[in-house]
Amino acid sequence: MTDRRDLTFEDLLRNAGVAEAQSRLERLAPDPATLPPSELERRRGSAARAGGGGGCGSGSCGCGSSAPSNTLLDKPLDRRQALGTLFGALAVTTQAVGACSPVSMESDEEREAKLLERDEFFKGNYRLMTPEEQTETVRRLERLAHLRGQGDVQIRTxxxxxxxxxxxxxxxxxxxxxxxxxxxxxxxxxxxxxxxxxxxxxxxxxxxxxxxxxxxxxxxxxxxxxxxxxxxxxxxxxxxxxxxxxxxxxxxxxxxxxxxxxxxxxxxxxxxxxxxxxxxxxxxxxxxxxxxxxxxxxxxxxxxxxxxxxxxxxxxxxxxxxxxxxxxxxxxxxxxxxxxxxxxxxxxxxxxxxxxxxxxxxxxxxxxxxxxxxxxxxxxx
Amino acid sequence: MHLKWFLLSGLRSATTGGRRYHLWMGTLTLVMLLGAYGYSVQLRDGLGVTGMNDHTSWGLYISNFTFLVGMAAAAVMLVLPAYVLEDVNFSRAVLIAEGVAVSALCMCLAFVVADLGNPLASWHLIPKIGILNFPRSMLAWDVVVLNGYLALNTIIPFYILYSHYTGRTPNKSRYVPFVYLSVFWAVSIHLVTAFLMAGLPARPFWNHGLLGPRFLASAFTAGTAFMILLLWFVDSETDYDIDAGAFRKLAMVTTVAAQVNLIMLGSEIFTEFYFPTHHVESARYLFFGLEGYDALVPWIRVALVMNVGATVVLTLHPLRENRYWLLSSCAVLFVAVWVEKGMGLVVPGFVPSPLGEIVEYSPTWVEVVVTAGIWAMGLFILTVLTKVALPIELGIERSPLIVQERPGQTRSQAGGKQRAGT
The missing domain is CATH 3.30.70.20 (Alpha-Beta Plaits)
Structure with missing residues (x-):
């Protein structure tokens, strides 16, 4: 991690019991392209170990605003992102509560699937997606297919x-x-x-x-x-x-x-x-x-x-x-x-x-x- | 502060009443609960629990939707004379008509949502967050006009009632522009709904220029017929008297609309059957049955007989002026148009399919229960709106803040109190 602010945010999430959210962090960084490839790889790897996607709303996260001077606040948001942010914040909160409770009925996979489904719910029309968003949704769908026991599918775009x-x-x-x-x-x-x-x-x-x-x-x-x-x-x-x-x-x-x-x-x-x-x-x-x-x-x-x-x-x-x-x-x-x-x-x-x-x-x-x-x-x- | 009291007294009006009132509302609630159960089954298992299929992809829901848009549009027949022509006969009836419009629109929206396969994604219709394919898709037009008309028909009566409640005279320059808008809007909601179907070259049964005008004629038939029934009920069961002139004029509107509707129906039947082409198949299925499939034939024939019979009765002056004949023929017309314009219009559009295959449709218990539930919801809303509006219009319900705030304007309130006391 080169960016101190991201570190803060990541820690915040981890403390809240949301390790899965890491994969979303890539998108919160000011510009992932500027990160060294090894760093990107490390993030993806740790996200995969923790169970893949999930976490905050696609592209942005409401809870990020609690971190001091988060980059998110400087970013222009479209309305859908704002909506996702809102629900993302809600989800993270409920998830944090869930993680703190002594008895969790959900398996990690179920929880991961739920988070992926939520991100899928708030995604936009395919035609309006950026190539990155298309890659994101494809990754979510492939992972969801795996979690639902539909085997390993490859979805092309x-x-x-x-x-x-x-x-x-x-x-x-x-x-x-x-x-x-x-x-x-x-x-x-x-x-x-x-x-x-x-x-x-x-x-x-x-x-x-x-x-x-x-x-x-x-x-x-x-x-x-x-x-x-x-x-x-x-x-x-x-x-x-x-x-x-x-x-x-x-x-x-x-x-x-x-x-x-x-x-x-x-x-x-x-x-x-x-x-x-x-x-x-x-x-x-x-x-x-x-x-x-x-x-x-x-x-x-x-x-x-x-x-x-x-x-x-x-x-x-x-x-x-x-x-x-x-x-x-x-x-x-x-x-x-x-x-x-x-x-x-x-x-x-x-x-x-x-x-x-x-x-x-x-x-x-x-x-x-x-x-x-x-x-x-x-x-x- | 007024608003708080307004809402509180509205709540009080809606929740107090005699034994029959509570029985009525309790029954409606029960039916709504049944409908909610049916809808929960549909949400869980998908629209496969309905009678619809890939061939007949719209059914009872869209049929009722189509009919009810007409009901909502028919309010214009009272709004126009009451507000624009300042016809005193209609000054009291018009609020009730607007109540009918609001409840019919709520039912329309509920039927559309019930028909959606993926209702959770309906936020995709909201511009900016989603994409509303306006102006290209007629369904997008329908979303706009229905919600706009709902807003108009909520705002205007609310403003008038609220003014009365707070002891003020409604300011004409404030609401009359909206009234003018709503008059045009009423016509547009039903034309747009007709265009939604008439714009489909794939369905020759709908794809003709007469559909829009005919929608209007049948709407003004069934809609005003329902208003007559409802106003008669209000007139005889409450202290809110409806001017006899209103009944006379509405009966005339219903009669003329029913006549025009029949002329158009006759014109359609002539065009279809005088020289039958490929396009006649749907009409043949509806009126005579096709290759042994004839589920709709008894329905449409009975509806046709009812339609013609009631129109003849209404056309004869002595019969129309007789309250018994008037009310019964209004009830008959209402049911006849519901059959003819609902199932009799939507379903034959799909039979036979564009590739000539015949798959019949009949609704399942889920559809019937959900439909009944939505109708119960509409009647519930209508009852509440009427129950709240009448005491305000009668001057019984007034804001308790009036005396302190506006000592100069309490005359009408005092009068109202007096009348309530007697």
Whole structure:
């Protein structure tokens, strides 16, 4: 510790029985970048030994004001930070009381999880987070997953790649209705198992019936496929260029990324389900109860805006497997398709397969009259 | 100091009453407690305990919300003549109408919160701390207009009551600007709620320009019908007499609104069924059933019959002027609009789904209990507001500080005391 004032504050916390708060201290220092790397490492190490995160409100702490001339007072706070500070102070107080009481029913892990959950509760909208805040929340979420027995997950925050706009094409002639894509999607995206959640729907229609008329299509067929005299048509989120769902969200918990993917900040969603009413393609799903994925089936490779753990009461949707596509891989559905009916790629790359399809096939989209401009086309051979 | 006495005497008014009053309030409290239990189950297990699902993602809560916004907006039918046109018939009734608006708005907000999947995150709606997607999201508009209207309808009557309580004459230049604002605001709350649905191209059943005007017509039907019932109760059960002219005029408003509502309904039905397109499926589901699914058919048909019947009765002068016919057709209209504009409007918007799938909705006991609880809360608030306001307006309740402070202005107070004594 080079800074005397920080020392005071740290001691104060330790005396109050809040060793975990150390990891938060990094953010209280005037500028962590100016600290020697060894010092930063030491702090992180001691925080980890003490059980990781927790402590004061994200980014700042109300109890710090009791330390003489704390740096916090010189820092400009935004309102959310102020709110966090307020509750942070409360939490530290209650925690200090708890630590002094002779019988503590909570294990250290439970307490740590509670503190992490509190910090998670007061965090902001993902889009407005600084890269540091994004790193913070990811670390909290990963730690929480560990504490909750969901194994060791890695949550990525990869940004949209430059010069990429994703598009999808679906070959109606080739799809045979096997639904491998559905299965792969469920596995990849950690979809809720008890409610049998699926982002993809495969509709079976008699040959000769118009594609536009989905009213008489069957998406729940259970017989052997391909059925004689039928064709198949898959739907999922079309990542519309003009998405009505994004327009209606009252808190901007859903938006379109620069690569065209419409994402949801699961922790910012208030669960009003207005977006579900607004979607003309029935692409959004709601967590009517706490979603469950057996630990052994959990996909640990996750993205903050993609397949990470959701909670009850929030909306989710297909993200073209953002956790895969931003690494340059195909979405799980496209990879799993055994018939080659699914073509995925970068619309801005003139040499991509999707561009070839769009330029050489007769393509159409669902409900084009609504002006939603889906980035998902159908075509036939 | 006045304020302290005001609140104290308000508390006293609200907590004293006869056996029937206590029985009524006790029953409401019991229903509210039941509702709270239902909500606790919903909070614990998630919205899966309701009948809603990914296909029909709004249900009984939003249905009641939609209906009640109309109830709140209907207060304008008394506010406008009473304050702006200075119609003496309405001078006493208007405070009660504002009470209805306040309680209806509290119920609206409660229904929206009950419908939220993640209510603890509702602070995300607060500008600056969270993000309010204003002006793009119509739901954000709704948050603004509902809270604004609640504030207006709390401030204006409070100022008037408080002035009376402290023996002052309310200063017009202080409250009339707010009254004008609230008149426009009343129309806007219901239009915004209609636009919330009409703005969705995904739902052809709602996505038409008539929805907003029709919301207003049905609101002024059910809202004024309820006011007539409530004012009749106040008139016959308390010393607070309502001018007979108020009933006559309100009955006329209800009648015209009901007629306009029926014309619009007929226009909608014609457009849907004269040359049925794909968009007719929801209306067909509502009125006739679709592929064997017909849960709403009996409801909407009964509501339609009630609607037409009551409107015909009200249209005939001799019947409308007969108190018995007036009150019963108001009750019938209220229920009919509740069905037609609640479940009959919200649920068919989701059936069939945008991809043509049919999943029916019926509310579970949790939804029913929570809904009943919120209605009980609304009636509780309405009762308390009325119970507090009436003695002040009758001059029975006056600030004990008046005599010492303003010896020159105690005449009205003395008069009030006299009347109370007789």
């Amino acid at each position: 990869d940004q949209a790649l430059e010069g990429v706009m994703y598009g999808y094409a679906f070959n109606i002639s080739k799809c045979k209705g096997f639904r491998n894509c559905v299965e792969a999607c469920v596995q990849e995206n950690n979809l809720d198992r008890p409610s049998d959640r699926q982002y993809i729907r495969i509709f079976e229609k008699p040959d000769g019936e118009s594609i536009d008329d989905l009213e008489h299509a069957d998406a729940t067929y259970g017989h052997e496929v391909p059925a004689e005299g039928h064709y198949y048509l898959g739907t999922q989120c079309f990542q519309c260029a003009n998405p009505p769902c994004v327009y209606v969200c009252p808190v901007q918990a859903t938006w379109q990324e620069p690569d065209g993917i419409v994402v949801v900040d699961y922790d910012w969603c208030i669960g009003c389900r207005y977006c579900m009413a607004a979607c003309p393609y029935w692409a959004r799903r709601f967590n009517w109860s706490e979603p469950e994925v057996p630990a052994e089936q959990l996909n640990p490779r996750q993205h903050y805006l993609g397949n990470r753990a959701r909670k009850k009461g929030v909306v989710e949707k297909c993200t073209f497997c953002i956790q895969r596509t931003r690494e340059g891989r195909l979405p799980a559905c496209a990879e799993a398709c055994p018939t080659g009916a699914r073509v995925f790629g970068n619309l801005l790359d003139p040499d991509s397969e999707i561009r070839w399809v769009l330029e050489h096939k007769q393509v159409f989209r669902l409900k084009e009259d609504l002006g939603t401009e889906p980035r998902f086309w159908y075509y036939m051979d």
